[in-house]
Amino acid sequence: MRRIASVIVDVPTLQTNRPFDYIIPVDLIEHIEVGMRVVVPFGNRHIQGFIVDFKEQSDVKNLKEIIEPMDVTPVLNKELLHLGDFLSEKTLCFKIAAYQVMLPPALKAKYDKYLTLVQQEKSNELPDGLKKLFFYQNRVNWKDAEKFAPTSYLYRKAREGLFEVIYEVKSQGNKKKVLYYVPTTENVTEFQTKKDQLPKPLSPKQEEIYQFFVNEFKPHTVKQVEEQISNARAPLNALVDRGLLKKEEYEQYRDPYVNREFERTQPLPLTDDQQKAISPILQAIEENQDGVFLLNGVTGSGKTEVYLQSIQEVLNKGKEAIVLVPEISLTPQMVNRFKSRFGDLVAVLHSGLSLGEKYDEWRKIQRKEVKVVVGARSAIFAPFENLGIIIIDEEHENSYKQEDVPRYHARDVAIERSKIHNCPVVLGSATPSLESFARAQKGVYHLLTMDKRMNQVNLPTVEIVDMREELKSGNRSMFSEQLFEKMQDRIAKKEQIVLMLNRRGYSAFVMCRDCGLVVKCPNCDISLTYHKVTDQLKCHYCGFETITPKVCPECNSNHIRYFGTGTQKVEEELGKVLPEARVIRMDVDTTSRKGSHEKLLAAFGEGKADILLGTQMIAKGLDFPNITLVGVLSADSSLHIPDFRSSEKTFQLLTQVSGRAGRHKLPGEVVIQTYTPEHYSVQFAKNHDYLQFYQYEMMMRKRGQYPPFYYLTLIHINHENVQYVYSVAEKIASFLRSQLSPTTHILGPAASPIVKIKNKYRYQVLIKYKQDPNLPTALKKIIHHFHRDQIKHGLTISVDMDPYSLM
């Protein structure tokens, strides 16, 4: 008899990072399963927790009882619970944080629980009160339902499939409601009586609609009525006035792609290159072999088709697939390729969806209504139970690493899941991360190469322009002569242009020309970003906002103005020098509204603009046949970020954006403007030479003792008092020196590149090591030791076992 449940409670502290035992109430014993969430008493509160195990007995006396289950079916299956342990080991996070990150955010927010009646035909079996509730609504609040039926009855029937339990996030934010016209009586007979008792007869049109409701006695929308009766709105409202109908709003099932039609595509005959690349993948699928394939295919080599046909094989075997793409390239273009091939079998998860939409997509996965998930990082936790492949497109992207707790990398989770499911992982990129390529070179990953573009199309020719020379020869514009001439040429030929402003770690700021003051955030050590539309200055770390000062706060000069070649400024300049060009601008400002990203790209795809101007968000994934020119306005700004990966990032960005040109029949050209033309990132990008870049960069990494030669761990220590931060950081560093191997390097403590965020000073200790078995224990000891100070004094110590941002 399972009498006792072990529960991980939702209190993220060191003391609670272990299961607590609770008694299962007798009437719930048959409903409760491992992986469900429950409400339990904890101290004098009621909190959430996850059941991780059952026990016959407990060593603890006076156990409390579980108050109620929150789920009808487990939200975490056995595998996901295991992944939770894996995450908590690997990233040193609390278990509860690991479980939470695997669930859609709607399940973490405050919500109401509803029931919907799935088996309509059985409505007669319902207890009377409940029957009435369902008569009027297609969903009933759980609390209301409990007034008419015992809780255990509701759970039992839900498990039998009579109801479905739905969680509705309480915030009104993004709910989609639809207006229904509802009969005001309980049944048709009363409806007819009520009509007969009306003082005046119905008009012919009203009569028609009345009959419509008699025939189908349930709530209808205007649209539903108008499928049979035209111009129904006015008479419907008249029937409301006359008391036969009432208006009610219900929420709709939200499918973000519901009104989109996808033309079905068929598999393309593969080229020889694609054939060579896919066959070991298909073999691994066939033989249920885990293993990692690194698909290194140049831009436009047809990697997507390799993914699609691998997935087809997986589906043929009755299994499921996860495809991760970077958030920013979750463009409709990418999504369409999967939807067009696999139709309704595809669920899409990205940050543009509302909480409710995300939850709906997640439920489709859980209920096995879909077989393929295309999504950003967190889609790696899709609750599939029969995975046949995991694909990570643009595997070099930093966005696969989560910067918050739990600080996991989706690639690591993918590999862990592939071992459980005995399925392959495919990492695809034209510019793989150094770490992955090094593993492939060592034979840890299986390297697959596609070094030619589709249909013998050449990679675009790349011209490097030294902007220092331009300036010397008197060109003060932001466009070099070469780029400007080519832009004129393309506009005349009605071909399209992509202009990228490399803004990594760089944005418009306000500076005083007299005293040099840059306006900074009062809470954070970072310059405020200028937003032209609102004429405001904003902090990207803490959200601080202020209007732009008209005089310098330091010296009172009125020569204060905004700097930085922001996209807005380029747009203005284009308006002056190429007034005939139609420009679409894409940056954080123009894409902040839901769906705007996709609208802008669609417009560009339809040829409604000559120039697509944007930040690095336009560098990836776009596949438009008419783009024949790519211009990069400032190749170097990403080179000067204090990060050992800045050369790699620059090379990747330049190669990716170049890859947008000349992908189909028309040949492509690229112009890269730079102040450091001699830099190897720029030079190797010019020749599309990944291999040479790799070799050179590996040499640099070896010299600097950076990954992939060394592993890194970064500890951040934050507090309002700078002396206190420093002394804690000192203690941590010297403790580590006493514990770790002599071959491990401990750098710091040092002030972080961003010294202050949200009024907290930041110090860091960086650990570089090849192998250090004592490291996890030493780190855990540090966390234990400072635990009290963290809670009491607002100290924060964060540990990142694989940092991608060293700021």
Ligand SMILES: Nc1ncnc2c1ncn2[C@@H]1O[C@H](COP(=O)(O)OP(=O)(O)OP(=O)(O)O)[C@@H](O)[C@H]1O
């Ligand atoms: N076997 C094939 N036959 C004909 N066309 C193909 C084939 N495979 C792919 N294509 C087409 O080639 C183009 C480039 O393919 P795709 O976009 O997949 O490249 P990619 O390798 O993902 O490039 P990037 O890394 O730049 O995104 C697409 O328009 C695609 O439809």
Ligand SMILES: [Zn+2]
């Ligand atoms: Zn000044």
Ligand SMILES: [Zn+2]
């Ligand atoms: Zn700030």
